[in-house]
Amino acid sequence: MKGVVVKSTGSWYLVRDAEANLHRARLRGKFKNKNLKVSNPLAVGDRVEFDVETTGEDTAVIYKIEDRENYIIRQSTHKTAYSHIIAANLDQALLIVTLVSPRTSFGFIDRFLVTAEAYDIPAILIFNKTDLYDEDVQEYQRQIAHMYGQIGYDSLAASAANQEGIEEIQALLQGKTTLLSGHSGVGKSSLINLLVMDLALKTAEISDFSDKGVHTTTFAEMFEVNEDTYIIDTPGIKELGIVDIPAAQLSHFFPEMRERMNQCRFNNCTHFNEPGCAVIEAVRGSEISLTRYESYLSMLHNQDNRK
Ligand SMILES: Nc1nc2c(ncn2[C@@H]2O[C@H](COP(=O)(O)OP(=O)(O)OP(=O)(O)O)[C@@H](O)[C@H]2O)c(=O)[nH]1
Numbered sequence: 532m533k534g535v536v537v538k539s540t541g542s543w544y545l546v547r548d549a550e551a552n553l554h555r556a557r558l559r560g561k562f563k564n565k566n567l568k569v570s571n572p573l574a575v576g577d578r579v580e581f582d583v584e585t586t587g588e589d590t591a592v593i594y595k596i597e598d599r600e601n602y603i604i605r606q607s608t609h610k611t612a613y614s615h616i617i618a619a620n621l622d623q624a625l626l627i628v629t630l631v632s633p634r635t636s637f638g639f640i641d642r643f644l645v646t647a648e649a650y651d652i653p654a655i656l657i658f659n660k661t662d663l664y665d666e667d668v669q670e671y672q673r674q675i676a677h678m679y680g681q682i683g684y685d686s687l688a689a690s691a692a693n694q695e696g697i698e699e700i701q702a703l704l705q706g707k708t709t710l711l712s713g714h715s716g717v718g719k720s721s722l723i724n725l726l727v728m729d730l731a732l733k734t735a736e737i738s739d740f741s742d743k744g745v746h747t748t749t750f751a752e753m754f755e756v757n758e759d760t761y762i763i764d765t766p767g768i769k770e771l772g773i774v775d776i777p778a779a780q781l782s783h784f785f786p787e788m789r790e791r792m793n794q795c796r797f798n799n800c801t802h803f804n805e806p807g808c809a810v811i812e813a814v815r816g817s818e819i820s821l822t823r824y825e826s827y828l829s830m831l832h833n834q835d836n837r838k
């Protein structure tokens with residue numbers, strides 16, 4: 532049978548088959564990822580083939596993992612060279628942000644966008660808690676939305692409290708598998724509860740499978756919004772891990788810098804203090820947003836420090 536991994540605990544997996552039935556599964560034998568140094572062979576979103584078993588605690592055995600279209604990883608917290616695959620086969624990533632209570636920093640937003648660029652996953656911003664925005668903040672939100680829109684990132688305004696913007700988010704999600712991200716307190720759970728109507732039911736159904744005593748640290752979980760439409764929640768993951776990007780390549784992941792790259796005097800320009808830099812010129816001329824450039828410099832120098 533074919534299915535998709537919807538939950539992974541590290542020792543066992545939940546796989547959804549084509550009829551939306553869930554199977555508790557384990558991996559057959561030893562799976563090795565050929566080119567990846569990862570600590571988990573299988574992640575949420577992975578498409579697998581499995582046999583259903585009638586005996587034992589696990590009801591299915593996965594014997595094949597299909598090639599991934601894409602995946603996101605995060606550096607393992609242990610001091611090993613291994614990374615952890617958070618999720619695979621994503622169509623897009625939504626970052627939920629807020630301008631008040633709490634306020635998401637530009638640095639956080641831009642690191643997320645760079646990560647999405649690095650994994651080649653389209654990213655969209657959701658401004659939540661608009662019910663708390665006064666007129667000034669609303670205007671500010673429109674300016675930020677415009678700024679990100681100009682460099683290719685769409686955004687939506689929403690309020691989980693007032694249930695505004697939910698249909699628009701649903702339309703964005705339709706037919707796709709979407710990773711939802713956001714720092715603590717932005718209202719990610721509140722939005723997911725509005726998007727996944729039978730979440731309580733689904734969660735109960737899933738927890739039936741978990742046996743007590745088993746360490747169930749989940750790194751991500753997939754929920755069905757409707758047929759063909761899924762969201763992947765990443766509880767406990769505040770920030771996606773950026774793969775190491777060499778300083779000279781960082782600007783490739785800023786679309787507005789990428790398009791000016793060939794206009795710099797030096798072809799290895801880091802757009803920091805080089806003469807004849809087209810990016811610095813564009814920042815001076817307000818064609819590139821200063822906050823974006825600040826995020827770039829901050830990431831550039833962090834990269835340097837790690838070396
Ligand atoms: N005013 C207002 N409050 C909201 C909105 N969405 C969420 N909240 C509140 O913000 C707080 C955090 O919401 P959660 O949904 O738990 O946020 P989260 O992003 O899942 O946060 P963690 O659980 O820490 O990861 C709660 O008190 C919510 O009631 C909104 O649109 N407007």
Ligand SMILES: [Zn+2]
Pocket residue numbers: 795796800801802803805807808809810811
């Ligand atoms: Zn330059």
